[in-house]
Amino acid sequence: MPVETNHGRQIQSVARAVQILEYLATAGNQDSLSNISRAIGLSKSTTYSLISTLEQLGYVQQDQSTGRYSLGMKLFELGQVVHSSMDIRRLAMPHLRELVAKYGETAHLAVLSKGEVVYIDKVDSLHSIRIASQIGGRNPAHCTGVGKVLLAWLSDTELEKVMAGRVLHKFTPNTITDYAQLKRHLQEIRLRGYALDEEEFEIGLTCVAAPIKNHRQAVIAAISFSGPTSRMNNENLSMIIRDVTETAKIISMEFGFKE
Structure with missing residues (x-):
């Protein structure tokens, strides 16, 4: 749901997705779902839903061997x-x-x-x-x-x-x-x-x-x-x-x- 900020209304789901991206950008190469959810203060299920959407869009990618997540190539392309x-x-x-x-x-x-x-x-x-x-x-x-x-x-x-x-x-x-x-x-x-x-x-x-x-x-x-x-x-x-x-x-x- 939208929440008020100093700059106006903010869509909570968008803000949380950006939090995930910013965390991964500073966390090093990869990190686990548990660590990500703990760092941004969300449940694992909510975090997983957000990460799955970001993954589908190419902004996050998952290492199939470790299950850990990292930033995707879409961000590199935009950069x-x-x-x-x-x-x-x-x-x-x-x-x-x-x-x-x-x-x-x-x-x-x-x-x-x-x-x-x-x-x-x-x-x-x-x-x-x-x-x-x-x-x-x-x-x-x-x-x-x-x-x-x-x-x-x-x-x-x-x-x-x-x-x-x-x-x-x-x-x-x-x-x-x-x-x-x-x-x-x-x-x-x-x-x-x-x-x-x-x-x-x-x-x-x-x-x-x-x-x-x-x-x-x-x-x-x-x-x-x-x-x-x-x-x-x-x-x-x-x-x-x-x-x-x-x-x-x-x-x-x-x-x-x-x-």
Whole structure:
């Protein structure tokens, strides 16, 4: 049942499951059901129910020869994702600042999550009129420059899985709302190495985006550079495209990518 804490309501079963994980993290390699139940102050039956659920989900594993429990590979996988995100933010930030210092517009670092763009870092525009966005915010992938980049490097199978059942909402007259057309557009993006959002998400907004790749040549994130169309015009857009793609390449190489 929920209980009150200093930070609001807490689901007791979730809190107890986390206690088990934290205990196993500090208990060394493995420990027995009896020791775990004693350490967290629960009966063996309750502890066993919680551990069985965690085991089914991959967060705990049991040594069949000893019957003792340890942390599962699922936690390692999640830790790797968090570690990668932290590393990519650290590596990307100085380069995003350089782009903003040169052109004055807004730079973002983003990843793909459940078919949407999630912004994991940003550097604000130097202008008083700027893009309203925030770290942790989400936007559709099909009509944003950074989203289209992240979709473009998925395999056909991955793309179909990500887009399954997803409606391509129309935000402006320029938004692509047909899946077949979007797929052709993504192929073009992959060939040229960058994406443009030409007022597809918001009228008056233009964006240039390029992929960040790791040592396996997999796209793990993307950077974007966005501003009012009036300032990102034909006079400087080609230079911005060049610098954004080059910046993404530099970050990729710092992250282990080799051509």
